Amino acid sequence: MAVITRISAQQKNDERFNVFIQKGPKEEFAFSVDADVLIKFSLQKGMEIDEEEWEAIIEEDQYRKAFNKALHYLSFRMRTAHEIEVYLEKKEVPEATIKRVLQKLSEYDFVNDETFARSLVRSRMNTSFKGPGMIRQELKKKGISDRHTEEALNQFSFDEQLEASISFIQKQFSSGKKRSEKEQKQRIAQQLQQKGYMWEVIEMAFQEAKISQSAEDEKEALLAHARKAHHKYKKxxxxxxESRMKKFLYSKGFNSDVISELLNGDEINDL
Structure with a gap:
């Protein structure tokens, strides 16, 4: 049994209090607590505290500190339960305390994975070209359940995916890049796949985007690649x-007729 001899506010944080107890003939520091903990346990000078009460006070204060850390972490943006759990683990908060914090945050609706998932999907739809596959991976990394993930992704309809893909294609495709039309389309299709769009969406998007490269730009792209190939294979x-030149140019998306025409014409001498 210990007796509280003194309670004083901390100099740097007047919301926390240092509690001192009598230990033998001397007074010594026992612990510090949050103001709410002080009130909850009615701590005051002369009060006797047994070991069980002591542990309960420390546990409650630990919870209060962890809860405040979580609130601070949430003040910057929405978080998932998993993100908060990982954050508190790094702060060396005990598992039982973390569970209690998450339960309270959930009760206040400060943490709601379903709401978070829907909000993130809408944000990615409105501010990026990320497709469902990439968004799904992002939600998984944040600890969102499969059920909440798929429910949230239902917002991203086929038509909206198609519209986003068309916009991306039109933005990325450009004449004068000194690439064949075929190579440009292949690169863009690969990018869309990496962003998580299904091939069905990509294929239809290219049909509706109606992009093409002028004959002049296609010829300029051919000559640019031919110069590189010639420099590489002129030995x-x-x-x-001829075989190596054809293989190189064909890999860049130019058709065999155009390649043969170049290699059999006078322009090959100007490379």
Whole structure:
């Protein structure tokens, strides 16, 4: 049994109080508590505290500090339960305390994974070209359940995915990039796949985007790649040179007729 001899506010934080007890002939510091904990346990000078009460006070104060840390973490943006759990774990908060904090935050609706998932999906739809697949991975990393994830992704309809894909295609495709039309389309399709769009959406988006490269730009792209290839393979002659040039240019999306026309024409001498 310990007896409280003194309670004083901390100099740097008047919301926390230092509690001192009598230990033998001397007074010594026992613990510090939040103002709410002080009130909850009616701590005052002369009060006797047994071991069980002591542990309860420390546990309650630990919970209060963890709860305030979580509120501060939430003040910057919405968080998932998993994000808060990881944050508090890094702060070395005990597992039982973390569960209690998350339960209270949920009761106040400060943490709601379903709301978070829906909000994130809407945000990505409105501010990025991310597709459902990439958003799904993002939600998974934040600890959102499969059920909440799929419910939230239902907002991203096929038509909206198609519209976003068309906008991305039109934004990325540009004449004068010195790439063949085919290569540009392949690159853009790959980017859309990486962003998490289904091939069905991508294919239809290209049909509706109606993009094409002028004959002049296609020819300029061909010549630009031909110069690079010539510089690389000029040490070869005859069939070996022609074979390597064709293979290189074909890999860049140019059709065989255009390649043959270049290699059999006068322009090959100007490379």
């Amino acid at each position: 070869y002659t005859g069939f070996e040179y």
